[in-house]
Amino acid sequence: MELQYWIWIAVGLSFTLYISIAIITRASSTGEFYIAGKGVPPIANGMATAADWMSAASFISMAGIISFNGYDGSVYLMGWTGGYVLLALLLAPYLRKFGKFTVPDFIGDRYYSNIARGVAVFCALIVSFTYIAGQMRGVGVVFSRYLEVDITTGVLIGMLIVLFYAVLGGMKGITYTQVAQYCVLIFAFMLPAIFISLMVTGNVIPQLGFGSSGSDGVYLLDKLDGLHRELGFHEYTSGKKSTLDIFFITAALMVGTAGLPHVIVRFFTVKKVSDARKSAGWALLFIAILYTTAPAIAVFSRTNLIETVSNKTYSSLPEWFGKWEATGLISFEDKNKDGLVQYVADPQINELEVDADIMVLANPEIANLPNWIIAIMAAGALAAALSTAAGLLLVISSSVSHDLIKKMIKPDVSERGELIAARLSAVGAVMLAAYFGINPPGFVAATVALAFGLAAASFFPAIVMGIFSKKMNKEGAIAGMVVGVLLMLFYMTKFKFGWFGGGTEKDWWFGISPEGFGSFAMLVNFVVSIFISKFTPAPDEEIQMLVENIRNPDDE
Amino acid sequence: MNKKETYWRTNLKYLVILLSIWFTVSFGFGILLVDTLNQIQMGGFKLGFWFAQQGAIYVFVILIFVYIYLMNRLDNKFKNQK
Numbered sequence: 142m143e144l145q146y147w148i149w150i151a152v153g154l155s156f157t158l159y160i161s162i163a164i165i166t167r168a169s170s171t172g173e174f175y176i177a178g179k180g181v182p183p184i185a186n187g188m189a190t191a192a193d194w195m196s197a198a199s200f201i202s203m204a205g206i207i208s209f210n211g212y213d214g215s216v217y218l219m220g221w222t223g224g225y226v227l228l229a230l231l232l233a234p235y236l237r238k239f240g241k242f243t244v245p246d247f248i249g250d251r252y253y254s255n256i257a258r259g260v261a262v263f264c265a266l267i268v269s270f271t272y273i274a275g276q277m278r279g280v281g282v283v284f285s286r287y288l289e290v291d292i293t294t295g296v297l298i299g300m301l302i303v304l305f306y307a308v309l310g311g312m313k314g315i316t317y318t319q320v321a322q323y324c325v326l327i328f329a330f331m332l333p334a335i336f337i338s339l340m341v342t343g344n345v346i347p348q349l350g351f352g353s354s355g356s357d358g359v360y361l362l363d364k365l366d367g368l369h370r371e372l373g374f375h376e377y378t379s380g381k382k383s384t385l386d387i388f389f390i391t392a393a394l395m396v397g398t399a400g401l402p403h404v405i406v407r408f409f410t411v412k413k414v415s416d417a418r419k420s421a422g423w424a425l426l427f428i429a430i431l432y433t434t435a436p437a438i439a440v441f442s443r444t445n446l447i448e449t450v451s452n453k454t455y456s457s458l459p460e461w462f463g464k465w466e467a468t469g470l471i472s473f474e475d476k477n478k479d480g481l482v483q484y485v486a487d488p489q490i491n492e493l494e495v496d497a498d499i500m501v502l503a504n505p506e507i508a509n510l511p512n513w514i515i516a517i518m519a520a521g522a523l524a525a526a527l528s529t530a531a532g533l534l535l536v537i538s539s540s541v542s543h544d545l546i547k548k549m550i551k552p553d554v555s556e557r558g559e560l561i562a563a564r565l566s567a568v569g570a571v572m573l574a575a576y577f578g579i580n581p582p583g584f585v586a587a588t589v590a591l592a593f594g595l596a597a598a599s600f601f602p603a604i605v606m607g608i609f610s611k612k613m614n615k616e617g618a619i620a621g622m623v624v625g626v627l628l629m630l631f632y633m634t635k636f637k638f639g640w641f642g643g644g645t646e647k648d649w650w651f652g653i654s655p656e657g658f659g660s661f662a663m664l665v666n667f668v669v670s671i672f673i674s675k676f677t678p679a680p681d682e683e684i685q686m687l688v689e690n691i692r693n694p695d696d697e
Numbered sequence: 698m699n700k701k702e703t704y705w706r707t708n709l710k711y712l713v714i715l716l717s718i719w720f721t722v723s724f725g726f727g728i729l730l731v732d733t734l735n736q737i738q739m740g741g742f743k744l745g746f747w748f749a750q751q752g753a754i755y756v757f758v759i760l761i762f763v764y765i766y767l768m769n770r771l772d773n774k775f776k777n778q779k
């Protein structure tokens with residue numbers, strides 16, 4: 142059967158499934174809309190968190206990025222998983238015990254101040270918007286690539302689907318949809334990976350496969366290092382970035398993960414404190430399946446690419462090469478007119494440009510897999526993009542309806558009124574996100590990675606100190622958050638958009654890249670908070686009791 | 698020391714131990730000591746590279762489940778004392 146039919150069937154069926162789930166599990170109260178009525182079982186919450194967490198970028202781009210960066214790609218692998226240890230040990234159980242709806246709720250109550258709440262809302266909105274604009278773009282790209290519609294139509298279809306099930310279902314609907322989306326996306330990611338591992342190494346487990354040898358008896362990684370040296374690339378298994386920068390980027394991604402509101406809020410949805418710990422464990426396990434497979438795919442496809450194209454005649458290249466050339470993701474220019482493909486590090490001689498995304502997208506064709514598997518991959522990529530977008534959308538809408546309207550502007554709003562406000566702000570947010578998806582401002586791609594820096598620089602210290610220090614007061618926390626987030630914004634606009642005089646790599650402070658600067662800004666946040674809190678009055682008895690109470694898992 | 702305080706101190710002790718392991722496998726083995734560990738070959742992997750792209754992640758998962766186990770045990774112990 143034609144590929145296009147298979148894709149419509151796979152995408153159509155999966156969308157029908159998501160929408161049916163949303164209708165069955167639709168939210169009828171604010172408690173259900175914000176936190177699924179606190180009734181989600183830990184395994185289901187783990188799957189939902191994993192789907193929420195893994196975006197189109199994890200699904201499509203990450204393996205390719207690792208493939209081109211080798212060891213340096215480890216920052217994403219460790220950074221985007223290590224944060225869950227921080228979540229499980231330092232944040233999730235206590236925030237669940239606190240038992241309200243949102244992250245600004247915690248900041249506002251713990252620091253007994255609407256200013257603190259306002260600052261937290263501002264940070265939550267900045268972080269979530271930089272993130273969701275990238276997701277909507279991702280939805281559009283995936284649609285246009287697989288369904289052969291243009292990106293704008295793709296964004297609009299994606300917008301309507303997300304709108305329907307997020308607005309109707311709220312957190313409850315989103316959670317169970319995400320469970321289904323996790324199953325679709327992990328199946329779609331693993332199947333081609335297993336086939337390719339079998340093909341290249343004879344090992345059915347990709348995680349072991351990339352440490353074994355191919356048919357020629359040479360270890361795959363040794364062979365790849367050899368090929369890289371030969372072609373003038375940096376050796377695959379060692380890094381190009383400075384150790385300090387790797388350290389700071391990894392830390393920023395870890396802490397940022399633990400500080401992202403759409404991830405944290407997932408732990409508000411379970412029944413009890415011990416379930417919050419459990420669901421963090423399940424979430425990381427489900428995420429680790431994909432994250433330990435991605436570096437294997439990276440090695441397989443890198444080796445495959447080099448062996449297939451390097452110094453081969455252009456006319457003898459396999460069929461998939463021509464197909465992806467047509468999409469512009471691979472391009473070849475025969476600079477020295479010898480009819481051979483020179484793929485080398487030196488940009489003067491190099492004749493081949495390869496987009497990172499191709500490493501995952503072209504996998505099924507490279508492994509000669511049937512059309513229906515490609516169709517499932519399309520459904521998987523869409524599941525990854527939609528689930529993340531929906532989770533972010535919910536954070537934005539609850540920030541507006543709960544934190545701004547209910548807690549700050551109009552405290553006497555009725556439950557019904559608040560629910561309507563929540564749905565309306567979800568509609569508003571999705572339209573704004575779709576607008577940015579269709580007309581991406583140049584900074585979107587640059588800022589998605591920086592959303593982690595912002596989360597690390599703002600939320601993480603305020604929440605951790607709110608739990609682990611009874612003496613931390615509102616003056617300290619507010620000053621820390623404001624200084625942290627402004628410093629991060631300053632550094633990223635300076636070095637990414639050239640504001641404040643701009644600057645190049647040479648001007649980086651201590652050699653830390655903007656991606657890693659979140660760790661530095663976080664440290665500054667901690668120092669400022671502790672310093673200020675020493676000179677201002679400690680929180681009163683009532684707040685210290687609150688801290689005492691969230692540390693104790695009983696007394697529910 | 699009252700019960701609540703003992704509970705909290707035990708929790709903090711677990712956190713310090715588990716987070717030290719967390720730091721060691723990722724920032725230690727995967728980043729700061731990576732070149733030294735890469736001298737050691739484990740199957741087709743250089744050890745430092747393996748920790749950075751595989752090992753650290755496995756340890757992370759194990760750490761959380763160990764913490765779940767320890768805390769459930771601690772919770773039960775304190776429930777029984779009441």
